[in-house]
Amino acid sequence: xxxxxxxxxxxxxxxxxxxxxxxxxxxxxxxxxxxxxxxxxxxxxxxxxxxxxxxxxxxxxxxxxxxxxxxxxxxxxxxxxxxxxxxxxxxxxxxxxxxxxxxxxxxxxxxxxxxxxxxxxxxxxxxxxxxxxxxxxxxxxxxxxxxxxxxxxxxxxxxxxxxxxxxxxxxxxxxxxxxxxxxxxxxxxxxxxxxxxxxxxxxxxxxxxxxxxxxxxxxxxxxxxxxxxxxxxxxxxxxxxxxxxxxxxxxxxxxxxxxxxxxxxxxxxxxxxxxxxxxxxxxxxxxxxxxxxxxxxxxxxxxxxxxxxxxxxxxxxxxxxxxxxxxxxxxxxxxxxxxxxxxxxxxxxxxxxxxxxxxxxxxxxxxxxxxxxxxxxxxxxxxxxxxx
Ligand code: PLP
Numbered sequence: 001x002x003x004x005x006x007x008x009x010x011x012x013x014x015x016x017x018x019x020x021x022x023x024x025x026x027x028x029x030x031x032x033x034x035x036x037x038x039x040x041x042x043x044x045x046x047x048x049x050x051x052x053x054x055x056x057x058x059x060x061x062x063x064x065x066x067x068x069x070x071x072x073x074x075x076x077x078x079x080x081x082x083x084x085x086x087x088x089x090x091x092x093x094x095x096x097x098x099x100x101x102x103x104x105x106x107x108x109x110x111x112x113x114x115x116x117x118x119x120x121x122x123x124x125x126x127x128x129x130x131x132x133x134x135x136x137x138x139x140x141x142x143x144x145x146x147x148x149x150x151x152x153x154x155x156x157x158x159x160x161x162x163x164x165x166x167x168x169x170x171x172x173x174x175x176x177x178x179x180x181x182x183x184x185x186x187x188x189x190x191x192x193x194x195x196x197x198x199x200x201x202x203x204x205x206x207x208x209x210x211x212x213x214x215x216x217x218x219x220x221x222x223x224x225x226x227x228x229x230x231x232x233x234x235x236x237x238x239x240x241x242x243x244x245x246x247x248x249x250x251x252x253x254x255x256x257x258x259x260x261x262x263x264x265x266x267x268x269x270x271x272x273x274x275x276x277x278x279x280x281x282x283x284x285x286x287x288x289x290x291x292x293x294x295x296x297x298x299x300x301x302x303x304x305x306x307x308x309x310x311x312x313x314x315x316x317x318x319x320x321x322x323x324x325x326x327x328x329x330x331x332x333x334x335x336x337x338x339x340x341x342x343x344x345x346x347x348x349x350x351x352x353x354x355x356x357x358x359x360x361x362x363x364x365x366x367x368x369x370x371x372x373x374x375x376x377x378x379x380x381x382x383x384x385x386x387x388x
Contacts, residue, residue: 015347022049025366025373027352036377037352038365043187043219043329046246046287048366053286054249061282068278070271076281083288084255087228088241091260095276095284097252099218099244100133105256105270106181106214106240107137111157112269113212113262114178121178124214127163131188132181132216141181144188163189164198170205179212179240184230187219190357191324191331199234212262218244218254219329223291223367226301226327233326246367249287253280291367300367303374304328307363310378318385321359330363331356334388342388351380 001016021028025048027035037049047053061076068074081093096102107124114121126132128143139147140155143163148154159177161168169180180202186192206213215238220230224246231238239262244254256270274280290296304327311323311332321333334342339355346353354362365373 015344017347024048024051025369033350035347035350035352036373036380038363038369038377039352039354040364040366041250042245042354043224043364044245044248045250046222046224046367047249047290048368049250051249051366051368053290054251054283057283057286058251058279061279065278067274070273070275070277074276074278074281076278076285077276080255080281080284080288083285083292084243084257087288087292088257089237090241090257092258092263094256094258094265094270095281096254096256096272097274097280098133099216099242099254100135100138101272102218102242102244102254102256103132103138103141103181103216104135106216106242107141108270109240109256109258109262109265110179110181110212110214113264116264118178118210119175121176121211122157123159123174123176123178124157125159125161125169125172125177125180127182127186128160129163129186129189129192130160130181130183130216131186132183163192164194166198166201166205169202173209173211177209177211179214180206181214181216183216183218183220184234185220185225185326185329187329187362188356190360191329191362193324193326196234199231199236203234203236203238212239214238214240214242216242218242220326222246222288223297223300224327224329224364225325226297226304228292228297230326247284247287248280249283251280251283253284255284296367300327303369303371304330306371307365307369307374310374311363314378314382314385318382320385324360328363328365328367328369331360332363334359334361334385336388338388342384345384345388346381349380349384351377351384353377353381 017029027037084093111122130143132138132141137155221243241257324331337358343355356362
């Protein structure tokens with residue numbers, strides 16, 4: 001094992017297992033041990049491991065065209081842009097490879113719009129505990145505790161306010177403000193919902209002030225919350241939306257989506273070698289078509305309620321705290337700060353759950369997880385929490 005991973009750069013603490021195979025809600029390691037996966041690549045494998053939908057799209061497209069370079073249009077790029085524009089009601093879609101890249105694009109687009117339409121305004125109000133990625137600008141935009149002191153100097157132009165505090169947003173606005181950027185549910189922070197009233201008020205205020213609203217839907221988008229986009233629960237329409245994770249169902253695919261009045265990039269402003277490549281875009285089309293099909297999102301919402309109720313029953317029985325989140329993005333508040341230990345014990349017993357903070361577990365199963373698999377997860381989790 002040590003020899004096998006010798007040259008892998010150590011940027012994350014990983015358990016001493018090497019994963020070799022995945023199918024649906026299950027993963028296998030090199031020793032043949034099976035794990036019930038309620039992390040799914042951090043809410044990435046929206047249709048489960050190696051979904052036939054993803055495999056078929058990869059297979060069909062790879063025999064036709066993989067990458068013709070971003071210098072040319074390709075069919076899946078155009079089709080996915082169409083699907084995302086139709087689903088969101090927004091106008092223009094730029095395809096890229098990671099959530100951080102999509103958010104970098106959103107920041108650049110907002111700055112360009114500010115230069116053109118708000119006398120050079122460039123500052124973006126973001127939220128404490130928010131997470132927007134690990135590039136320099138997206139780390140600067142994020143409000144993750146401890147990050148302010150890292151990799152100095154940061155990219156300037158971000159002003160943080162407490163999450164979901166409309167008065168704090170209003171106080172933070174200056175003539176330099178161009179946008180407010182936030183996650184409808186803060187995922188990495190531990191699954192905290194912004195609240196529909198707050199989002200509606202934020203939309204009203206940003207519109208009244210003539211500044212942009214950017215929704216980072218990288219974790220919440222493409223069906224995760226039981227709606228196509230997390231902001232739909234509040235009935236608002238952001239000016240810019242970013243997507244990633246579940247959009248590709250496991251392959252690297254992300255998108256920057258802009259309303260027509262904001263979409264002001266000119267040739268050369270944005271680009272990247274792999275952006276919009278035919279192979280990843282074809283997978284995105286298959287994933288979005290599957291999730292947009294009639295009844296799919298109702299099932300996500302229903303299984304979300306089932307998981308919520310099962311977690312709540314354990315929490316009530318064992319004296320743990322609330323269950324937070326929406327759809328199939330949920331967290332369980334633990335009574336002790338032992339989430340990392342619980343997550344390690346779960347791994348030992350063949351269950352993968354994530355601990356985004358010392359006192360919370362996060363559950364992000366595939367969107368096609370079955371009620372039987374949810375029951376099995378709860379059966380594995382209960383004794384671990386009984387002994388924690
Ligand atoms: N934004 C949100 C809300 C995220 O949850 C993440 C990843 O966890 C990102 C951005 C960054 O995406 P990526 O890791 O694909 O760069």
